[in-house]
Amino acid sequence: MDRTPLVEMSGISVAFGPVQALASVDLRLHPGEVHALMGENGAGKSTLIKALTGVHTVDAGEIRVHGEPAAFGGPAAAQAAGISTVYQEVNLCPNLTVAENLLLGREPRRMGRIDWRGMRRRAVEVLGTLHLDLDPSSALGAHPIAMQQLVAIARAVEVDARVLVLDEPTSSLDADEVAELFRVIRRLRDSGVAILFVSHFIEQVFEISDRMTVLRNGRLVGEYRTAELSRMQLVSAMVGRELEVLERLDRAPAEPAADDQPAVLAASGLGRRGAVEPVDLAVRAGEVVGLAGLLGSGRTELARLLFGADHADSGEITVAGRSVRIRSPRAAIDAGIAFSSEDRKAEGVVGDLSVRANIVLAMQASRGWMRRIPRRRQYELARRWIELLDIRPADPDALLGNLSGGNQQKVLLARWLIMQPRLLILDEPTRGIDVGAKAQIQSLVAEQARQGTAVVFISAELDEVVRLSDRVLVLRDRRAVAELAGEDVAVDRVMELIATGGGTRA
Numbered sequence: 001m002d003r004t005p006l007v008e009m010s011g012i013s014v015a016f017g018p019v020q021a022l023a024s025v026d027l028r029l030h031p032g033e034v035h036a037l038m039g040e041n042g043a044g045k046s047t048l049i050k051a052l053t054g055v056h057t058v059d060a061g062e063i064r065v066h067g068e069p070a071a072f073g074g075p076a077a078a079q080a081a082g083i084s085t086v087y088q089e090v091n092l093c094p095n096l097t098v099a100e101n102l103l104l105g106r107e108p109r110r111m112g113r114i115d116w117r118g119m120r121r122r123a124v125e126v127l128g129t130l131h132l133d134l135d136p137s138s139a140l141g142a143h144p145i146a147m148q149q150l151v152a153i154a155r156a157v158e159v160d161a162r163v164l165v166l167d168e169p170t171s172s173l174d175a176d177e178v179a180e181l182f183r184v185i186r187r188l189r190d191s192g193v194a195i196l197f198v199s200h201f202i203e204q205v206f207e208i209s210d211r212m213t214v215l216r217n218g219r220l221v222g223e224y225r226t227a228e229l230s231r232m233q234l235v236s237a238m239v240g241r242e243l244e245v246l247e248r249l250d251r252a253p254a255e256p257a258a259d260d261q262p263a264v265l266a267a268s269g270l271g272r273r274g275a276v277e278p279v280d281l282a283v284r285a286g287e288v289v290g291l292a293g294l295l296g297s298g299r300t301e302l303a304r305l306l307f308g309a310d311h312a313d314s315g316e317i318t319v320a321g322r323s324v325r326i327r328s329p330r331a332a333i334d335a336g337i338a339f340s341s342e343d344r345k346a347e348g349v350v351g352d353l354s355v356r357a358n359i360v361l362a363m364q365a366s367r368g369w370m371r372r373i374p375r376r377r378q379y380e381l382a383r384r385w386i387e388l389l390d391i392r393p394a395d396p397d398a399l400l401g402n403l404s405g406g407n408q409q410k411v412l413l414a415r416w417l418i419m420q421p422r423l424l425i426l427d428e429p430t431r432g433i434d435v436g437a438k439a440q441i442q443s444l445v446a447e448q449a450r451q452g453t454a455v456v457f458i459s460a461e462l463d464e465v466v467r468l469s470d471r472v473l474v475l476r477d478r479r480a481v482a483e484l485a486g487e488d489v490a491v492d493r494v495m496e497l498i499a500t501g502g503g504t505r506a
């Protein structure tokens, strides 16, 4: 490894009003290493990255690149100096094509005009290096978020990056896609690129990183060699205490619902061409049904049909035994169904509203905007859920857009929990959430079920699907291939079905 760091940040401090997001933090990146930046939600990881790329100006400290003092005016200037960043949320234009998104602002030109053929050719090349099988002329928004994320990464690699910063690049990827991404990361590392990697997936961090820097509450805890650190040591460094919460994850089984009770929701032959083939699914009160499958297997698509976000073109739904037509999310909400979407940016959070306004949003919408929830009640609800979910900062008036990604996710969850729905559909509710908070959210979901809510739980992390679910519907290639119950609800079994499809559906 080269002795001089490629990037050296020292004594970096950044404050947002009264919030000291970073206090005298150091970070050193060497060429040819994968460096993980670790910390709980709100620890300051994204802020440190934005300080590096000039999105935030620093109150104190120094940044050196190649040994020379550097202060970038923004991501474009940083990128010109070889520092490319892919942020936590996909920041591309969904209505432009894949090729345009890849090459936006640096389109190949011929005699002053955009060379569309050259652009297509270049796009195919770039996608090829990442083994992405995408039509460059398709609209970016037509692809799942995971794909969009990979396109964002491809865009970052396309320039001649010396430093590649990835802020939670894998939170929406499946195992295969992560493996693909890691192959690319290793290739870049071996060619001398320094990679700064942020992730809440402990196993991934141990797999890919050479060194780690751990932050806690805006302060540097330490820099470690991955090989010399145990998982428990890492987690303790992140949370600053031993993690008892991790050990009491085991879920007390819910009271089995009486079989003669009609299901809270039952779908038969529910499907939509091109999205998901007809599926039968029933969820009873107090029961958690997991949907497992790779990205694109139809799990999100099925959830969207249940919620009326997309229209089914076959099948029937009954709610508490009565046949209903769910033509819109509004109708679903009226029927007592709540849906927390995986795409928090497009469908979820409203960044320029307060935490309080975001928490009461769905409740207000379902009462109608003419019947305002009294302010006192709004604050009561917000304070209660801020405490229950440990949302930080614990300020109902904070602007949501200023919260860290994981804390935004918690606010979104609170929005649906206050509705006390009969059926709660959660699509990737713990994505981007740190280990401690993940455990909190999982026990919260279990608690909701214990109190009688029917839950549909979707996650790319099979561990948590299996831990929480009474039954698991396994989807593969847009088809339900099996429904597991009892002892069959096990990671190995689910994995095998995802891989092979197994036999026919039981």
Ligand SMILES: Nc1ncnc2c1ncn2[C@@H]1O[C@H](COP(=O)(O)OP(=O)(O)OP(=O)(O)O)[C@@H](O)[C@H]1O
Binding pocket: 016, 019, 020, 021, 039, 040, 041, 042, 043, 044, 045, 046, 047, 048, 088, 392, 393, 401, 402, 403, 404, 405, 406, 407, 432
């Ligand atoms: N623009 C902003 N205005 C005000 N406060 C901010 C702003 N950006 C970040 N913060 C605050 O700074 C702290 C650090 O946030 P940051 O986004 O860096 O956390 P993070 O480590 O990336 O967390 P996560 O894992 O949830 O993404 C948090 O308390 C956050 O609320």
Ligand SMILES: [Mg+2]
Binding pocket: 045, 046, 047, 088, 167, 404, 405, 406
């Ligand atoms: Mg962040």
